[in-house]
Amino acid sequence: xxxxxxxxxxxxxxxxxxxxxxxxxxxxxxxxxxxxxxxxxxxxxxxxxxxxxxxxxxxxxxxxxxxxxxxxxxxxxxxxxxxxxxxxxxxxxxxxxxxxxxxxxxxxxxxxxxxxxxxxxxxxxxxxxxxxxxxxxxxxxxxxxxxxxxxxxxxxxxxxxxxxxxxxxxxxxxxxxxxxxxxxxxxxxxxxxxxxxxxxxxxxxxxxxxxxxxxxxxxxxxxxxxxxxxxxxxxxxxxxxxxxxxxxxxxxxxxxxxxxxxxxxxxxxxxxxxxxxxxxxxxxxxxxxxxxxxxxxxxxxxxxxxxxxxxxxxxxxxxxxxxxxxxxxxxxxxxxxxxxxxxxxxxxxxxxxxxxxxxxxxxxxxxxxxxxxxxxxxxxxxxxxxxxxxxxxxxxxxxxxxxxxxxxxxxxxxxxxxxxxxxxxxxxxxxxxxxxxxxxxxxxxxxxxx
RNA sequence: CGGGGCGUAGCGCAGCCUGGCAGCGCAUCUGCUUUGGGAGCAGAGGGUCGCAGGUUCAAAUCCUGCCGCCCCGACCA
Numbered sequence: 001x002x003x004x005x006x007x008x009x010x011x012x013x014x015x016x017x018x019x020x021x022x023x024x025x026x027x028x029x030x031x032x033x034x035x036x037x038x039x040x041x042x043x044x045x046x047x048x049x050x051x052x053x054x055x056x057x058x059x060x061x062x063x064x065x066x067x068x069x070x071x072x073x074x075x076x077x078x079x080x081x082x083x084x085x086x087x088x089x090x091x092x093x094x095x096x097x098x099x100x101x102x103x104x105x106x107x108x109x110x111x112x113x114x115x116x117x118x119x120x121x122x123x124x125x126x127x128x129x130x131x132x133x134x135x136x137x138x139x140x141x142x143x144x145x146x147x148x149x150x151x152x153x154x155x156x157x158x159x160x161x162x163x164x165x166x167x168x169x170x171x172x173x174x175x176x177x178x179x180x181x182x183x184x185x186x187x188x189x190x191x192x193x194x195x196x197x198x199x200x201x202x203x204x205x206x207x208x209x210x211x212x213x214x215x216x217x218x219x220x221x222x223x224x225x226x227x228x229x230x231x232x233x234x235x236x237x238x239x240x241x242x243x244x245x246x247x248x249x250x251x252x253x254x255x256x257x258x259x260x261x262x263x264x265x266x267x268x269x270x271x272x273x274x275x276x277x278x279x280x281x282x283x284x285x286x287x288x289x290x291x292x293x294x295x296x297x298x299x300x301x302x303x304x305x306x307x308x309x310x311x312x313x314x315x316x317x318x319x320x321x322x323x324x325x326x327x328x329x330x331x332x333x334x335x336x337x338x339x340x341x342x343x344x345x346x347x348x349x350x351x352x353x354x355x356x357x358x359x360x361x362x363x364x365x366x367x368x369x370x371x372x373x374x375x376x377x378x379x380x381x382x383x384x385x386x387x388x389x390x391x392x393x394x395x396x397x398x399x400x401x402x403x404x405x406x407x408x409x410x411x412x413x414x415x416x417x418x419x420x421x422x423x424x425x426x427x428x429x430x431x432x433x434x435x436x437x438x439x440x441x442x443x444x445x446x447x448x449x450x
Numbered sequence: 451c452g453g454g455g456c457g458u459a460g461c462g463c464a465g466c467c468u469g470g471c472a473g474c475g476c477a478u479c480u481g482c483u484u485u486g487g488g489a490g491c492a493g494a495g496g497g498u499c500g501c502a503g504g505u506u507c508a509a510a511u512c513c514u515g516c517c518g519c520c521c522c523g524a525c526c527a
Contacts, residue, residue: 009460013462016462017521034519036519144522151526151527319527355486389485393486395488408485410486411486
């Protein structure tokens with residue numbers, strides 16, 4: 001993509017309303033614009049990040065056997081009356097009336113809808129297990145939206161739902177999602193720690209939240225340093241092997257980890273040696289629940305078992321805050337100059353900077369590199385604008401692409417370009433004809449090493 | 451929902467107290483000179499001063515009502 005043809009409205013100054021760093025950087029980097037309290041438009045750069053996050057979510061969901069579908073944002077109130085949650089949800093639920101005075105709502109989640117679909121169309125134990133997910137916009141009319149997309153009212157969420165004939169099978173489904181979540185966040189270059197969670201208004205009896213560490217996180221977290229040594233990206237898992245999956249879950253739930261609301265200081269001190277105790281802050285980016293029959297019972301979701309008797313389906317639900325992740329990643333990965341994207345979720349792999357737009361030799365070298373890099377399968381943002389060097393550097397650092405390829409007359413004299421790593425700031429002179437290989441190598445390194 | 455603050459050009463702000471031509475910086479556009487870390491000079495464009503009513507010869511400024519946004523708290527993925 002040529003910057004001259006891209007829409008990247010960066011801001012030099014901090015917008016006044018932005019308090020936390022991710023909100024500030026997302027506005028400044030031209031990723032989002034606010035429409036009303038807690039509701040945002042995603043501009044091209046931000047949209048590319050969302051897409052990267054969704055791609056990874058989809059890949060890991062598919063690997064774990066989940067099927068993608070798409071349910072609507074608008075739901076009939078009737079569905080929620082059946083589960084009894086229509087009144088429970090209170091003013092947080094955005095209620096809408098259509099022209100015929102039908103009561104509708106903008107969905108805050110989809111348990112009722114998916115359960116109704118399963119109840120309607122699944123009659124036999126032979127049709128189970130099923131695990132269905134979608135990625136869709138949700139709306140919760142928070143009393144006070146804040147922190148940009150971190151706690152907006154409208155948010156993009158992957159929510160998945162499992163349906164099984166027995167509690168044992170349901171727990172196995174829960175475990176598969178647990179492991180899929182470990183892999184998903186690791187694939188994004190994040191260190192996410194699973195923590196046992198209160199089930200809250202959504203209910204159920206088994207639940208974990210996944211938090212990524214960031215100084216600006218909303219929750220205080222207490223955990224065993226052992227988590228920081230685990231590498232979920234390296235997990236090899238056979239999802240068909242319930243016991244192997246359960247072993248991974250056991251491994252990741254054994255060390256102490258808790259958010260402040262359920263933290264037990266006495267247990268923490270007893271179970272974790274002092275030198276391994278870590279207190280920090282975290283941002284919740286995923287939450288999984290095993291419900292048992294909490295929704296399937298009131299929604300009358302049953303199947304006929306092998307013995308011809310009706311059994312109530314066992315269900316679970318599994319959420320990932322897709323739009324929230326975009327902000328959470330920035331909270332966890334930025335510096336004074338701007339965003340520092342982990343490679344897997346970066347809007348482009350690299351930025352190609354033409355330091356002397358209009359100079360025939362520099363333009364030609366950049367054009368050649370631009371084409372070669374793209375032909376190699378890399379996503380390139382080519383800064384072909386006529387701005388000054390300082391402005392180009394500042395802008396590229398602000399938007400945080402993992403690598404910069406810098407081309408100017410100075411280096412071209414020797415047939416070289418400069419390659420710069422955004423995270424470390426390290427630079428390296430590279431012969432023009434070696435740039436593609438160098439970048440290809442750099443951009444396909446596993447996350448965490450770039 | 452309680453408490454506080456703010457709405458003036460794309461962004462950041464001044465002007466309001468004490469009513470009298472709507473300003474500044476950055477950004478944008480044109481020209482020239484510059485060109486490896488947010489350039490210089492010269493010129494130009496851009497505003498229902500959040501909305502509605504009122505007071506006044508005259509309202510961004512004073513009064514009333516409303517709306518929106520932000521921050522703190524309770525709440526929450």
